[in-house]
Amino acid sequence: MPEFDAMDWIDGGATLKAGDLNFNVLVSPYSNGCSVNAELVSASTLDELENLNCSGKLLFLHGEIAKEQLMPKNFVFFNPEEHQRIIALLEKKAPLAILCATGRNASLAGGVYPFPLIEDGDFNIPSVYMKDTEGEKLTPFIGQPVSLHSESERIFGKGYNVIGKKGITGADRIVITAHIDAKKGTPGAIDNATGVAVLLLLAELLENYSGSKEIELVALNGEDYFAVPGQMNYVMANQNKFDTIALNINIDGAGYKVGKSAFSLFNLPEELHEKALEIMKEHPGIVEGIQWPQGDHSIFVQYNRPAIAVSSKWFIENIDSQNITHTANDTIDIVDCSRIVELAKAIEAFILKLQ
Numbered sequence: 001m002p003e004f005d006a007m008d009w010i011d012g013g014a015t016l017k018a019g020d021l022n023f024n025v026l027v028s029p030y031s032n033g034c035s036v037n038a039e040l041v042s043a044s045t046l047d048e049l050e051n052l053n054c055s056g057k058l059l060f061l062h063g064e065i066a067k068e069q070l071m072p073k074n075f076v077f078f079n080p081e082e083h084q085r086i087i088a089l090l091e092k093k094a095p096l097a098i099l100c101a102t103g104r105n106a107s108l109a110g111g112v113y114p115f116p117l118i119e120d121g122d123f124n125i126p127s128v129y130m131k132d133t134e135g136e137k138l139t140p141f142i143g144q145p146v147s148l149h150s151e152s153e154r155i156f157g158k159g160y161n162v163i164g165k166k167g168i169t170g171a172d173r174i175v176i177t178a179h180i181d182a183k184k185g186t187p188g189a190i191d192n193a194t195g196v197a198v199l200l201l202l203a204e205l206l207e208n209y210s211g212s213k214e215i216e217l218v219a220l221n222g223e224d225y226f227a228v229p230g231q232m233n234y235v236m237a238n239q240n241k242f243d244t245i246a247l248n249i250n251i252d253g254a255g256y257k258v259g260k261s262a263f264s265l266f267n268l269p270e271e272l273h274e275k276a277l278e279i280m281k282e283h284p285g286i287v288e289g290i291q292w293p294q295g296d297h298s299i300f301v302q303y304n305r306p307a308i309a310v311s312s313k314w315f316i317e318n319i320d321s322q323n324i325t326h327t328a329n330d331t332i333d334i335v336d337c338s339r340i341v342e343l344a345k346a347i348e349a350f351i352l353k354l355q
């Protein structure tokens, strides 16, 4: 159980007042709290932000600049230059707090509306967010004083990955991963209790594994957490050992009751590819799926390792429009448990083929 620093967060709610109006605002996850009354200034593009004096003011971000969730400062796996420039500018301009108005962007933020533009425990300017339609009502108050009160508290603590190994130490590794964390506010059934259930079933099924590989079952802690600390911990611990990973199998979003399960294949050498196709033929509930990047298999793919992402076909095809992941809708009743069992048996059969 490798240990790392992590942060919990207590959301005590927020209020925003302008003139006689009260606005519906939500505290950005892991934000600092604040209580400020100051002039409202606004930016909808990077250029506007560059030319704005924000010091001692409340900054309203909306439109183009707020179109997609900004990657956290210390998220290294995917961090567009534009996001980094926006974050750097915000820190330089140092407004007292930031008000964000956002729309829908399911592929980066899950099925939530509005989505938090900022979700970053390493970013210290307090912020709240609201629906784009709510933001429209705020525009008449630009240049006027508004007051924001946000109750939000950071709690520092520890997190852990849980890793189980079986087989020949030092042999080529098959690393099977599922993230054990979920976003706050969601039960996290499909994202990702089902993945953890597959891991647990595999622990039983492979109890007597005596093949030529080393099997690593890894419950990664942090996929839905701003700075992915469990993933970073795993990457650091394996910095010079990625070439001993023969295959990653990552389970995320599996077991949805609509449609079939999907194996998405990345960098598979010919032999592995053929065997993966055989397994899908032998398990009628599993089909080949399109490649998708929003999961822990991407870490292994970035290190040029072969990987299989195990998910639900419906989810990976509707990732941009679904309103389930990261919401209260991700409950156990959308799970077909027989799919979980089929996946565990299929992954076991696949591993036993790789001698």
Ligand SMILES: [Zn+2]
Pocket (backbone or CB within 6 Å): 179, 191, 192, 223, 224, 252, 253
């Ligand atoms: Zn997930």
